[in-house]
Amino acid sequence: MSQYAMLVDVSRCIGCKSCTVACMQENGLQSGDSWLRVRPRELLTDHLVRYYIPQSCRHCSDPICVAVCPIGAIKCGEDGLVIHDIEKCIGCQVCVTACLHGGMKIMNNGKVGKCSFCSHLLQRGKEPACVTVCPVDARVFGEREVLIREAGLRMTDLISKGTDVYIKGTENDLTKVLYLLLTLMAHTVADSKESVTSSDFHNPI
Amino acid sequence: MGSYVRPKSLGINSKPLEPDDNLRTSICCLCNGGCGIKVSLDHEGKVQAVFGDSDNPYNKGKICAKPMEIAQTLYGPYRLEYPMKKVNGKFERISWDEALELIAQKYNHYIKDNGTGSVVGITSKIGGSYSKLAHSIFSKLTGMANFGTGPICMESEFNVRKEIFGNGSATAPLSDVVRSKILLIVGNNCAQTKAGQFHWILEAKRQGTKIVVIDTRFTETAQAADRFIQIRPGTDGALGMALLKFVIDNNLYDQTFVAELTNGFEQLAQAVESITLERAAGITGVPENVIKELAEDLAVCKPGMLFEGRGIVCVNNAGASLRAFEDLMVILGNVGKPGSGIISHINNYGNAKGLIPKNHVVKPDRKRSAVDLYQAMEEGDIKMVFIAGNPCVNWPDSKRMTKAIQGLDFVISHTLFLDDSAILADVVLPATHWLEEAGVQASVHRVLQWKDKAAATYAEARSGGDLFRQLAEHMGLESSYFPDSPAAAWELERTHNKSIEGITIERMQRTPGGVHFPCPENGPELVRLYESGVFPTHSGKVELARENALAIDFIDMYDSPGNQGISREEFPYILSTNKVASHYHTVCQYSNWAVEMEKPYVEMHPQTASELGVIDGDQVRLKTSTGAMVLPAKITLSVPRGYFSTQPYFGVHSPYGKTPANSLFPVAVDPVGGNFPNKNIMCAAKAEGGQGQ
Ligand code: SF4
Ligand code: SF4
Ligand code: SF4
Ligand code: SF4
Numbered sequence: 001m002s003q004y005a006m007l008v009d010v011s012r013c014i015g016c017k018s019c020t021v022a023c024m025q026e027n028g029l030q031s032g033d034s035w036l037r038v039r040p041r042e043l044l045t046d047h048l049v050r051y052y053i054p055q056s057c058r059h060c061s062d063p064i065c066v067a068v069c070p071i072g073a074i075k076c077g078e079d080g081l082v083i084h085d086i087e088k089c090i091g092c093q094v095c096v097t098a099c100l101h102g103g104m105k106i107m108n109n110g111k112v113g114k115c116s117f118c119s120h121l122l123q124r125g126k127e128p129a130c131v132t133v134c135p136v137d138a139r140v141f142g143e144r145e146v147l148i149r150e151a152g153l154r155m156t157d158l159i160s161k162g163t164d165v166y167i168k169g170t171e172n173d174l175t176k177v178l179y180l181l182l183t184l185m186a187h188t189v190a191d192s193k194e195s196v197t198s199s200d201f202h203n204p205i
Numbered sequence: 206m207g208s209y210v211r212p213k214s215l216g217i218n219s220k221p222l223e224p225d226d227n228l229r230t231s232i233c234c235l236c237n238g239g240c241g242i243k244v245s246l247d248h249e250g251k252v253q254a255v256f257g258d259s260d261n262p263y264n265k266g267k268i269c270a271k272p273m274e275i276a277q278t279l280y281g282p283y284r285l286e287y288p289m290k291k292v293n294g295k296f297e298r299i300s301w302d303e304a305l306e307l308i309a310q311k312y313n314h315y316i317k318d319n320g321t322g323s324v325v326g327i328t329s330k331i332g333g334s335y336s337k338l339a340h341s342i343f344s345k346l347t348g349m350a351n352f353g354t355g356p357i358c359m360e361s362e363f364n365v366r367k368e369i370f371g372n373g374s375a376t377a378p379l380s381d382v383v384r385s386k387i388l389l390i391v392g393n394n395c396a397q398t399k400a401g402q403f404h405w406i407l408e409a410k411r412q413g414t415k416i417v418v419i420d421t422r423f424t425e426t427a428q429a430a431d432r433f434i435q436i437r438p439g440t441d442g443a444l445g446m447a448l449l450k451f452v453i454d455n456n457l458y459d460q461t462f463v464a465e466l467t468n469g470f471e472q473l474a475q476a477v478e479s480i481t482l483e484r485a486a487g488i489t490g491v492p493e494n495v496i497k498e499l500a501e502d503l504a505v506c507k508p509g510m511l512f513e514g515r516g517i518v519c520v521n522n523a524g525a526s527l528r529a530f531e532d533l534m535v536i537l538g539n540v541g542k543p544g545s546g547i548i549s550h551i552n553n554y555g556n557a558k559g560l561i562p563k564n565h566v567v568k569p570d571r572k573r574s575a576v577d578l579y580q581a582m583e584e585g586d587i588k589m590v591f592i593a594g595n596p597c598v599n600w601p602d603s604k605r606m607t608k609a610i611q612g613l614d615f616v617i618s619h620t621l622f623l624d625d626s627a628i629l630a631d632v633v634l635p636a637t638h639w640l641e642e643a644g645v646q647a648s649v650h651r652v653l654q655w656k657d658k659a660a661a662t663y664a665e666a667r668s669g670g671d672l673f674r675q676l677a678e679h680m681g682l683e684s685s686y687f688p689d690s691p692a693a694a695w696e697l698e699r700t701h702n703k704s705i706e707g708i709t710i711e712r713m714q715r716t717p718g719g720v721h722f723p724c725p726e727n728g729p730e731l732v733r734l735y736e737s738g739v740f741p742t743h744s745g746k747v748e749l750a751r752e753n754a755l756a757i758d759f760i761d762m763y764d765s766p767g768n769q770g771i772s773r774e775e776f777p778y779i780l781s782t783n784k785v786a787s788h789y790h791t792v793c794q795y796s797n798w799a800v801e802m803e804k805p806y807v808e809m810h811p812q813t814a815s816e817l818g819v820i821d822g823d824q825v826r827l828k829t830s831t832g833a834m835v836l837p838a839k840i841t842l843s844v845p846r847g848y849f850s851t852q853p854y855f856g857v858h859s860p861y862g863k864t865p866a867n868s869l870f871p872v873a874v875d876p877v878g879g880n881f882p883n884k885n886i887m888c889a890a891k892a893e894g895g896q897g898q
Contacts, residue, residue, distance in 0.1 A: 012407070012429075014396040014397070014400065014403060014425045014426075014428070014429060014786075015396075015397075015425050015786070016269050016270065016396070016397060016400035016403075016425075016786035017270050017786060017787060017802045018267075018268060018269050018270045018273075018400060018401075018786070020270070020802065021270035021273045021274060021787075021798050021802065022270075022273060024798060025222070025254050025255075025273050025276075026221060026222055026254075027219070027221050027222075028219045028220045028221060028222065029219060030219065031797040031798060031800075031801045032801065033219070034801075040841075042841060042842050042843065044842055048423050048842050048843065050423060050428055050842070050843055051428070052425075086219075116221075118221075120221045121221075124224060132256065132257065132266060133256075133257055133266075133267060133268050133273075134267065135264075135267040135268070135269065135400050135401050135402075135403055135404050136267075136403060136404055136407055136429075137404070
């Protein structure tokens with residue numbers, strides 16, 4: 001069971017934010033405290049390309065947030081989940097700046113918060129709340145190997161139809177939440193940013 | 206399992222949900238998607254969470270955000286707990302009996318002194334099947350004329366389709382899309398508006414259905430399509446007519462179908478004669494070769510389906526577009542076969558007949574259109590209004606509607622919330638939510654599904670079903686015609702309506718996903734309409750042309766009601782409201798999560814923004830001939846230049862605390878179908894100064 005993972009397929013996401021609301025409902029989060037945010041990205045090539053990037057903690061195998069936290073409020077579990085202890089957290093927010101994935105979010109109370117991978121649901125043999133609701137299977141939960149195969153199939157299919165995508169999280173920067181990302185977008189727009197301004201577009205491939 | 210640390214103390218309710226093995230099954234009644242849901246209740250029977258029902262074959266556990274937002278809307282600060290009466294401008298609590306007695310007295314008084322037409326209902330949110338039936342019985346007994354969801358949602362679509370097929374309903378279930386070769390989606394962002402059911406379209410796409418989206422905006426649906434055709438706002442009619450002409454000129458239509466099952470082909474051909482590819486390209490902005498290619502695709506890829514949306518329904522020239530695209534499907538022979546037809550959330554399974562002896566039926570003594578309603582209220586022709594809904598927010602020209610309602614003698618609001626309309630009432634009555642009422646729910650798959658009451662009734666709330674029966678009693682009317690429960694109501698309705706006679710509650714409960722209609726007693730369910738080739742028109746055939754009129758008459762949106770005569774110099778831009786995934790009706794907007802997911806904004810193209818001198822987040826003042834409002838700019842390439850898009854509704858007495866977007870839309874209707882527009886209205890815009898939130 002320790003080899004489970006989640007796949008987030010950006011090519012499929014329709015930006016409905018069902019996952020965000022399911023996450024808030026499941027984890028009892030108040031307005032403004034969401035751990036999962038869905039951000040639109042637009043790019044004008046010969047036509048308009050627009051995708052949505054759901055941002056949440058990716059549960060890195062070598063997490064920088066753990067390294068920078070001055071009081072050890074963030075821990076890596078044996079199962080590969082990175083868990084933040086809100087009680088210990090002093091709200092210094094260095095982890096928010098350090099995280100390259102926009103995984104750590106600032107909460108209303110000044111502390112930080114992030115995706116727990118719905119570990120309480122996993123313990124009951126269930127899948128994470130955001131996966132269950134996603135109407136287009138842009139979020140899938142399962143065994144890591146199975147998901148990597150699924151991602152490969154989706155990638156081949158997309159590439160054959162002219163959409164260039166790549167898998168993130170399986171190679172040098174290992175994460176438990178894998179992403180299928182668009183090559184076109186990755187080179188132009190930082191996917192961890194909350195919002196992008198015109199200056200982010202001045203970096204064509 | 207390794208270490209497990211549960212995140213704690215994020216706030217007052219930041220604990221993960223407790224496991225619940227006792228979930229109630231229900232059907233989401235928000236968008237007619239008909240998604241199955243599972244409801245988790247607390248010890249008081251209040252909703253604490255909503256999940257998707259993985260056993261429902263239509264949504265397979267998937268849902269959009271809206272049903273999850275319900276707990277917040279149900280127990281939030283705006284929910285009405287008990288009846289109240291306005292005394293010297295302030296609401297005071299009264300009992301249900303006092304309220305009903307007062308309403309009954311007033312009602313009888315106005316009918317006697319001013320005629321049945323002096324009382325009308327504005328009833329877009331009347332409740333489930335139980336309340337709808339009781340409301341219709343009550344209306345028949347009293348002669349109350351009602352304005353329902355029609356004019357603000359689907360009147361044009363219903364009327365045009367009824368002219369063509371004899372029935373305004375969807376002809377095919379959404380689930381048929383996996384059997385189609387091509388799906389034409391016109392002015393419909395179903396990826397957002399029916400997110401929970403959108404997997405059907407993606408599944409079809411995976412199986413090889415070509416998905417073509419025609420829209421003014423680059424929507425989420427367009428993003429997921431095989432082909433996106435961007436069109437100038439309000440010009441869909443011309444595109445549809447050019448497609449018709451090309452298909453006719455090149456003999457690409459189904460000649461047997463046209464010859465045997467349709468009337469009016471010659472008139473249709475004549476009506477589209479002048480819309481050449483070249484001319485259509487000039488009007489629509491869609492290149493000639495793209496129109497030609499689409500026509501050829503439609504001719505080759507059969508069967509094909511059509512899914513129209515509010516983008517061509519809630520506009521001031523809806524008639525031509527709807528007629529053109531539906532006629533197109535007909536002449537291609539895309540009707541009555543698996544994988545063909547028209548998908549829609551309009552589910553008209555007919556009305557129960559003979560519930561009341563003829564001599565007890567009272568007809569309203571005046572007839573008014575939706576446009577007439579405003580004037581009749583302003584001029585005092587209407588004395589009393591029964592509101593179930595929020596017309597001050599979801600009807601056009603909110604300021605005028607508000608003033609008209611304020612000027613009435615007596616106003617009742619049967620409502621979930623103390624909203625912009627309820628606040629004006631003389632008597633407010635707390636209504637049950639659909640989770641607090643059992644009943645039948647229709648869906649975009651042309652099925653009827655039964656749902657039991659899931660949540661405990663909130664405070665003193667009563668359903669429309671109970672309210673109308675009790676009001677009839679207080680008024681001294683024959684109350685024995687009324688059913689006394691949702692189950693009794695359905696039995697009554699089923700046994701008085703041939704088209705649903707076979708759909709018992711038991712059968713709905715036994716059939717996963719519900720039962721298709723029509724469905725005669727002991728008979729088979731009809732998955733799609735018109736497989737027999739018989740149509741409920743007078744002639745029994747499809748009517749391709751309008752009676753006593755041009756088959757299709759494309760009129761530019763600038764020359765159509767609401768824009769006609771308005772100066773293009775003064776109002777150079779176009780404004781539309783467009784629905785989003787996080788809310789659907791005004792009711793959905795009473796949730797913090799809905800507001801958080803979609804903060805108010807106005808979308809505009811970067812070039813429009815630079816014309817106005819604004820950057821993302823700057824406040825922009827939008828002004829039309831009827832009103833003005835200020836919204837923060839959201840700059841996006843997904844809308845064309847010169848076009849503004851915002852979300853519908855808001856409301857001063859809502860969590861938004863904002864002028865209703867409908868304040869900016871005029872009281873004008875599509876002359877063919879009768880829909881109010883909430884899109885394509887001419888507007889002016891300028892920077893308001895000051896940074897947005
Ligand atoms: S639920 Fe799925 S489709 Fe909707 S925003 Fe989340 S990832 Fe995207
Ligand atoms: S994604 Fe960010 S917050 Fe999550 S484990 Fe990695 S570094 Fe930490
Ligand atoms: S796995 Fe659970 S905690 Fe993480 S984003 Fe999804 S719903 Fe939220
Ligand atoms: S798609 Fe429609 S029916 Fe389904 S959950 Fe969303 S609002 Fe309800």
